[in-house]
Amino acid sequence: MESISADWLSFVIVGLGTLFLIGELLVNMKGFFGLLGLGFITVYFLSYLDPGMFFVMLAIYFLGLILIVIDGKILNDGSLATIGAVCMIISVGLSSPNWTAGLYAVIGVVIGGASSLLFLKVFKRRNMWSKLTLMDQLTSDKGYNTMNNSYTTLINKEGITVTDMRPVGTIRIDEVDYSAITNGQWIEHGTIIKVEHVDGTRILVSKLKSDAK
Numbered sequence: 001m002e003s004i005s006a007d008w009l010s011f012v013i014v015g016l017g018t019l020f021l022i023g024e025l026l027v028n029m030k031g032f033f034g035l036l037g038l039g040f041i042t043v044y045f046l047s048y049l050d051p052g053m054f055f056v057m058l059a060i061y062f063l064g065l066i067l068i069v070i071d072g073k074i075l076n077d078g079s080l081a082t083i084g085a086v087c088m089i090i091s092v093g094l095s096s097p098n099w100t101a102g103l104y105a106v107i108g109v110v111i112g113g114a115s116s117l118l119f120l121k122v123f124k125r126r127n128m129w130s131k132l133t134l135m136d137q138l139t140s141d142k143g144y145n146t147m148n149n150s151y152t153t154l155i156n157k158e159g160i161t162v163t164d165m166r167p168v169g170t171i172r173i174d175e176v177d178y179s180a181i182t183n184g185q186w187i188e189h190g191t192i193i194k195v196e197h198v199d200g201t202r203i204l205v206s207k208l209k210s211d212a213k
Contacts, residue, residue: 010044011104011111014092017041018112025069026116027123044105048095057091064088085113154178154195154203161191171205180205 021037023029041061045054067084071077089106096102159173165187171180173195180195180203187193187207197204 007098007101008104010092010096010101011108013040013044014105014108015112015115016108017044018088018109019116021065022068022113022116023119025065025072026125027119028126029123033119044092045095048097048101053095057095060087060091064091085109088113151178151198151201151203155198157195158208159193159195159205161187161189161193164189165191165193165205171203178203182206 017037017040019037020033021041024031024033024037027033041058045058045061049057064084064087067080067087071080071084088109092105092109093102096105154173157173159171159178161169162172162177163169165171165180165182165185167182167184167186169180169187169189170177171193172178179201180193182205183196185207187205192208193205194208195203196206
């Protein structure tokens, strides 16, 4: 196969190939984007490489894609995705006949990969990426609440310390024991207390003034 006539075409071909291949990973296009991307990348590698090196560089390029998939499905920390992106860049850069075409190809990988995110605004995303971003709003109407509802009913209730509060200890309200904390006070066990504030499962109490000694 003849080489690509102009160096800048490396940017176009690699960019489109990366755009559609990563786009296939992001959105559910039933393989259509994958075939388009594979076609562009195959044209690029075949234009510069003999059959032996063609398969080597193509394997490195797709190894990069596989690492991105593994990161998206399992790790979700970006480490393998970064290595995968480097593999893709190395494969297209080393396959070019000169540094100009190689630079165009590397830019094509970067811009093509970044541009593939635009597909998320148009097409249905794949479930594999749902772990990367928390899509739901953490609102009470959807079952999320930072407070334990059963604990909020304790506010302004009186109870008694079961253990010494130093400043953390155990209190008893309505025959139920709770772990609680004071605002820096040390309170002896057997002291009457009042719940001042509840934050999640954190119960803040104070000694009832009428019980002060």
